[in-house]
Amino acid sequence: xxxxxxxxxxxNTDFKTEVTAGVTTFLTMAYIMFLNPAILSxxxxxxxxxxxxxxxxxxxxCFIMGFxxxxxxxGLAPGLGLNAxxxxxxxxxxxxxxxxxxxxxxxxxxxxxxISVTPLRAWIINSIPKSLKLGIGCGIGLFLGIIGxxxxxxxGDHPVTLVTLGNIKEPIVLLACLAFVVMIVLExxxxxxxxxxxxxxxxxxxxxxxxxxxxGVVGExxxxxxxxxxxxxxxxxxxxxxxxxxxxxxxxFDTTGTLVSVAxxxxxxxxxxxxxxxxxxxxxxxxxxVAGAMVGTTTVTSFVESGAGVKAGGRTGxxxxxxxxxxxxxxxxxxxxxxxxKEIDGAAxxxxxxxxxxxxxxxxxxxxxxxxxALVAMITMPLTYSISNGIALGFITYxxxxxxxxxxQNVSPAIWLVAILSVVSFYIL
Numbered sequence: 001x002x003x004x005x006x007x008x009x010x011x012n013t014d015f016k017t018e019v020t021a022g023v024t025t026f027l028t029m030a031y032i033m034f035l036n037p038a039i040l041s042x043x044x045x046x047x048x049x050x051x052x053x054x055x056x057x058x059x060x061x062c063f064i065m066g067f068x069x070x071x072x073x074x075g076l077a078p079g080l081g082l083n084a085x086x087x088x089x090x091x092x093x094x095x096x097x098x099x100x101x102x103x104x105x106x107x108x109x110x111x112x113x114x115i116s117v118t119p120l121r122a123w124i125i126n127s128i129p130k131s132l133k134l135g136i137g138c139g140i141g142l143f144l145g146i147i148g149x150x151x152x153x154x155x156g157d158h159p160v161t162l163v164t165l166g167n168i169k170e171p172i173v174l175l176a177c178l179a180f181v182v183m184i185v186l187e188x189x190x191x192x193x194x195x196x197x198x199x200x201x202x203x204x205x206x207x208x209x210x211x212x213x214x215x216g217v218v219g220e221x222x223x224x225x226x227x228x229x230x231x232x233x234x235x236x237x238x239x240x241x242x243x244x245x246x247x248x249x250x251x252x253f254d255t256t257g258t259l260v261s262v263a264x265x266x267x268x269x270x271x272x273x274x275x276x277x278x279x280x281x282x283x284x285x286x287x288x289x290v291a292g293a294m295v296g297t298t299t300v301t302s303f304v305e306s307g308a309g310v311k312a313g314g315r316t317g318x319x320x321x322x323x324x325x326x327x328x329x330x331x332x333x334x335x336x337x338x339x340x341x342k343e344i345d346g347a348a349x350x351x352x353x354x355x356x357x358x359x360x361x362x363x364x365x366x367x368x369x370x371x372x373x374a375l376v377a378m379i380t381m382p383l384t385y386s387i388s389n390g391i392a393l394g395f396i397t398y399x400x401x402x403x404x405x406x407x408x409q410n411v412s413p414a415i416w417l418v419a420i421l422s423v424v425s426f427y428i429l
Contacts, residue, residue: 006070006316013315018073021314022322025075027193028305029323031348032058032077033330034199034337036297038345039080039147043087045098045296048222051337053296054078055327056224061288061300062324066317069280073309073319074262076288077327079301080352081140082250084147085387086298090243093385096234098226101243102293103235108247109289109299115252116282125256127414132394133253134359135374139381139390140250141356144349146382151346152176172211175202176343183351192308195348199340206341216335226296242425246388251299255285258302265310304355369405373398392422 008014037050054077061076090101115121146163149155153173158164167173179202186194206212234240259282262268263275281302288300309319360378363371377394381387399419402411 002318006318008316011071011315013313015318017313018316018318019322021073021309021312021319023326024192024312025073025303025306025309025314025319026323026326027196028308029075029077029303030193030327030330031195031199032080032303033327033333034340035080035345035348036078036083037337038340038342039083039349040087040098040298043091043098043101045087045091046222046225047338048334049225049227049296051334052222052224052331053226053292055331056295057288057292057297057300058327059324060291060295061284062320062327064287064291065281065284065302066320066324068317069277069284069320070317071268071277071315072259072262072281072284072317073266073314074259074281074306075303075309075320075323076285076300077303078292078297079251079254079299079303080144080349081254081356081387082247082301083298084144084349085246085250088147089386089388094243096240096243097231099229099231100234100240101298102226102230102296103232104240104243105247105298106230106232106290106293107235108244108251109286109293111244111248112252112286112289113283116279116286121279121282124252124414127412128253129370129398129415131363131370131374132377132398133257134363135371135377135394136250136253136387136391137257138357138360138374139378139394140387141353142378142382143353143385143387143390144356145353146385148346148348148350148353151349152180152343153346171209172206172341172343175206175211176341176347178202179344180347180350183347184354195351198351199344199348202344202347203340206344207339212341213339215339218332219335221331222334224296228294229296230293242388242392245421246391247299249391250387251285251289251301255282255302258304258306259285261304262302262306262310265307266315369401369407373401388425391418392425395419396422 033054036054037047040050041047058077065072065074086101090096153166155163156166179198183194183198207214268276285302292300373394376397377390380393381390395418399415
């Protein structure tokens with residue numbers, strides 16, 4: 001029956017290969033079940049509730065991708081970047097509650113869902129210049145990097161310089177630094193699951209050496225205290241408009257970029273450069289975000305780590321289903337999740353940040369009108385501790401440069417719209 005539904009022969013695969021691909025992708029993205037609750041708990045979310053919500057949302061999204069977008073071997077889960085934005089900017093910085101933040105995630109998800117089923121999808125994708133897409137992606141990487149270094153204890157606050165070197169003589173800080181290096185070495189050696197291996201191995205070292213407390217491996221499933229607690233009233237207010245836009249914008253283009261990358265590896269791009277069945281994948285992704293907000297976690301998105309499973313031979317939604325099943329099997333590991341030292345989590349976050357930043361090489365360095373706005377977006381995000389500020393200033397800079405250099409005719413209306421709304425958000429909202 002599975003052979004008939006997923007058409008293994010047509011897609012040059014088989015059940016065994018799909019299972020292997022699913023396991024491969026799972027190992028590369030399993031870290032999110034530990035890292036997501038660690039980050040969101042800093043913003044006032046309940047750690048255990050987010051741990052459970054992360055797994056449930058991941059499974060739901062993967063099952064939808066598997067059964068509906070059945071030609072896509074994609075793993076989905078709450079994405080890094082927007083979860084940090086919600087925890088450190090929306091909740092910790094702006095003072096919104098987790099319920100209000102989840103409301104914004106839900107509204108952004110519904111907006112993504114509506115656009116995914118209309119011609120607006122293609123218009124938006126084609127309207128934003130490549131340079132800004134790259135700049136925003138790299139900026140998110142820098143944002144994650146500064147958060148990761150802070151969690152590790154490598155950097156700290158300073159009353160004059162704002163940021164300074166932390167106490168790197170602390171054994172747990174040194175252990176976190178070594179964990180980061182080992183994750184890179186394992187990736188260089190092409191070891192699958194380098195992030196989760198690094199987290200677990202160095203957490204064990206911390207437990208054995210007495211640098212961290214071990215709470216056990218398995219236990220009861222934590223209650224989902226954030227289930228259906230989203231506050232739509234706050235999310236639909238003018239004061240949260242910028243937050244909703246940021247959540248939508250980043251999720252939309254992060255998903256698009258990931259799907260295109262995976263499609264290239266999987267051979268899903270036709271001779272005209274069109275990606276086959278991308279509308280199904282985007283719809284599944286957007287439904288995943290809506291479901292995630294309902295169960296109590298931030299934006300669910302397609303993971304670029306899915307490329308590992310594709311390289312292992314995954315070609316159908318069966319790969320996604322395997323990923324979802326494996327995440328569900330981890331529901332009882334909450335005690336293990338609470339045992340992981342935050343410094344080691346920070347090392348994993350720093351490692352992931354490098355994956356975002358590496359695409360800076362694709363910028364057009366011969367055209368300052370293209371790369372300068374991208375750099376503005378990149379630099380602004382970590383230095384203002386806000387993804388939305390980076391997006392806003394990047395678009396405003398891009399629009400002004402095109403206006404003053406007489407290149408208005410080459411600029412999409414979407415650029416002017418976002419730039420104007422960004423100005424309004426700075427001075428009115």
